[in-house]
Amino acid sequence: MPACIQIAQVTKTFGATVAVSDLSLEVETGEVLGLLGPNGAGKSTTLCMLSGLVRPTSGTIALFGKDPLVQFLDIAPRMGVLMERPAFYNHLSVRKNLSLLAALSGREVTIDRTLDLVGLLRVASQKVGKLSRGMRQRVGLAQALIGDPELLLLDEPTSGLDVESTQEMLHLLRRLADEAHVTIVFSSHMMHEVESLCDRVAILNGGRLVACEATDDLMSYDSSAVDVVVEAPEGAARRLADQAWVESATLRSGRIEVRLRDGTVPQLTAFLVASGYKVSGVIPKRRTLQEYFLKVLNV
Amino acid sequence: MIGRIWTAYTVELRKALRSASTYVGPVLVMLAVAGALVVHPVDRDGASDYGFVAYATPLALNLLGIFMTLVFCSGLVASELSHGTIRMVLVRPLLRREFLAAKLLLGMTYALGLVVLVAASAWGTAHALGDTAGVGYGGEILYTTSQMRWAYGAGMLLSMAPFAAAVSYAVFISTLTRSTGPAAALSLGLWLLVEGIKHPLGIEAYVFSTYLETPWRVFSGRVDLIDTAWFPEAKYCLGVSLAMALTFAFLSVYVLNRRNLNE
Numbered sequence: 001m002p003a004c005i006q007i008a009q010v011t012k013t014f015g016a017t018v019a020v021s022d023l024s025l026e027v028e029t030g031e032v033l034g035l036l037g038p039n040g041a042g043k044s045t046t047l048c049m050l051s052g053l054v055r056p057t058s059g060t061i062a063l064f065g066k067d068p069l070v071q072f073l074d075i076a077p078r079m080g081v082l083m084e085r086p087a088f089y090n091h092l093s094v095r096k097n098l099s100l101l102a103a104l105s106g107r108e109v110t111i112d113r114t115l116d117l118v119g120l121l122r123v124a125s126q127k128v129g130k131l132s133r134g135m136r137q138r139v140g141l142a143q144a145l146i147g148d149p150e151l152l153l154l155d156e157p158t159s160g161l162d163v164e165s166t167q168e169m170l171h172l173l174r175r176l177a178d179e180a181h182v183t184i185v186f187s188s189h190m191m192h193e194v195e196s197l198c199d200r201v202a203i204l205n206g207g208r209l210v211a212c213e214a215t216d217d218l219m220s221y222d223s224s225a226v227d228v229v230v231e232a233p234e235g236a237a238r239r240l241a242d243q244a245w246v247e248s249a250t251l252r253s254g255r256i257e258v259r260l261r262d263g264t265v266p267q268l269t270a271f272l273v274a275s276g277y278k279v280s281g282v283i284p285k286r287r288t289l290q291e292y293f294l295k296v297l298n299v
Numbered sequence: 300m301i302g303r304i305w306t307a308y309t310v311e312l313r314k315a316l317r318s319a320s321t322y323v324g325p326v327l328v329m330l331a332v333a334g335a336l337v338v339h340p341v342d343r344d345g346a347s348d349y350g351f352v353a354y355a356t357p358l359a360l361n362l363l364g365i366f367m368t369l370v371f372c373s374g375l376v377a378s379e380l381s382h383g384t385i386r387m388v389l390v391r392p393l394l395r396r397e398f399l400a401a402k403l404l405l406g407m408t409y410a411l412g413l414v415v416l417v418a419a420s421a422w423g424t425a426h427a428l429g430d431t432a433g434v435g436y437g438g439e440i441l442y443t444t445s446q447m448r449w450a451y452g453a454g455m456l457l458s459m460a461p462f463a464a465a466v467s468y469a470v471f472i473s474t475l476t477r478s479t480g481p482a483a484a485l486s487l488g489l490w491l492l493v494e495g496i497k498h499p500l501g502i503e504a505y506v507f508s509t510y511l512e513t514p515w516r517v518f519s520g521r522v523d524l525i526d527t528a529w530f531p532e533a534k535y536c537l538g539v540s541l542a543m544a545l546t547f548a549f550l551s552v553y554v555l556n557r558r559n560l561n562e
Binding site for chain 1: 306307309310313314317318319382383384386387388389390391392393394557559560561
């Protein structure tokens, strides 16, 4: 089975500005891919190209094995798109907006179920123009979900949502991926959202793909960083900081955060014991996506 | 394709019917017909009041009607671009040319609505307040009521040709801009510019606005007891208008197809 999304050497320029440069990427069916990157990294442009709103300057894109520029009508019914800052017909109600968009999709029957899914049933008759930003964002997700799409392209879908609504949305998306095998491309600035939702993370910077890793691999234990719980931590931290094989030893909340240069954890433990410190714990540290992100971007 | 265009058209129609701005044009043209009574009063004196209809119709349609059609249609795509709603629509199974076809159909529906409304108000007023018997001279009926109705009806049909060109022109302008205000200003500004230079440049025969009066010539002529022929004027009106309507429609498709909808 071909990958759900195949992007090969895609470049997009707007005049002299290169928005996306030589991007190649594949997304498997049922996979949740997180798109990360600073502002202007090319995330939105990539999603626009995938959804057929923007034509690539060069390179090829295939969704479900088909070219969105040539076979758009075969792809569109299988795809749900939520663009950044979703716009609606403000003078119409939530239900009317969705019903019009559903009519264009040929799937008018699923509106109530979709409204219920995103928690919008109680405001269904309110005009969209009167809704808060968070509620509008929900309407945006609802319109993307019309017709039970197999592929969701979501550009900052949690923007403007409160913590609780964000969690609800992330749970819903995870459920769609796990139970209905919906493929999701999810762009966000929120590292913890990408960490909790995505199977894989692609980091864009200046239009280029600078990293693409499975989230589990990124979040694995870092053998060069440990938290040490020891008696008299101030003195121990000073002693450790003087060692050539230690990059840094910082005291934080009664623990010493140790980053090793070329030393090992047994070497560290042996050193502390030999120096007369009573070590009660050496806790390996997990990498965070934020650390990885900053490292990749050389920040 | 026809099915998708029809669906998109019904969606556009439902949206337009729920927007207050849609009703501004119809109200204004009806006021214009009512206002025509000041210049051309009607009363039940036994003389035919087709003169009122012949005066009110071009007044309401060729000035206000065309103006309102240009304003309405120049917002059709521009408003979707400025609000960003076009991105919600064009990720559905609908091609850009089908989206434009639906917009053109909506514009034509609007223009047809204005024409029908003006006709109904002008004839209704003449019928209610005056006389609509045949046109006569010296006691002899030269044009019967039926002949006058046919001339007017044919004029209504023919008037849709320059209106179609106007709709297509305004939708084209609408695809060029990102907001409704500049779109309306540009379409009206260019229109006035062309109106101003078409005669000095000798290009009036190729400009559809030249033929706005053509549909009503036969009816107005009969009111003035002049037997006016439909052809060849009607042929030019139809040919030039439809050619321009098609040209602007193709240009709109070309522009929108090339447009990046990333913001």
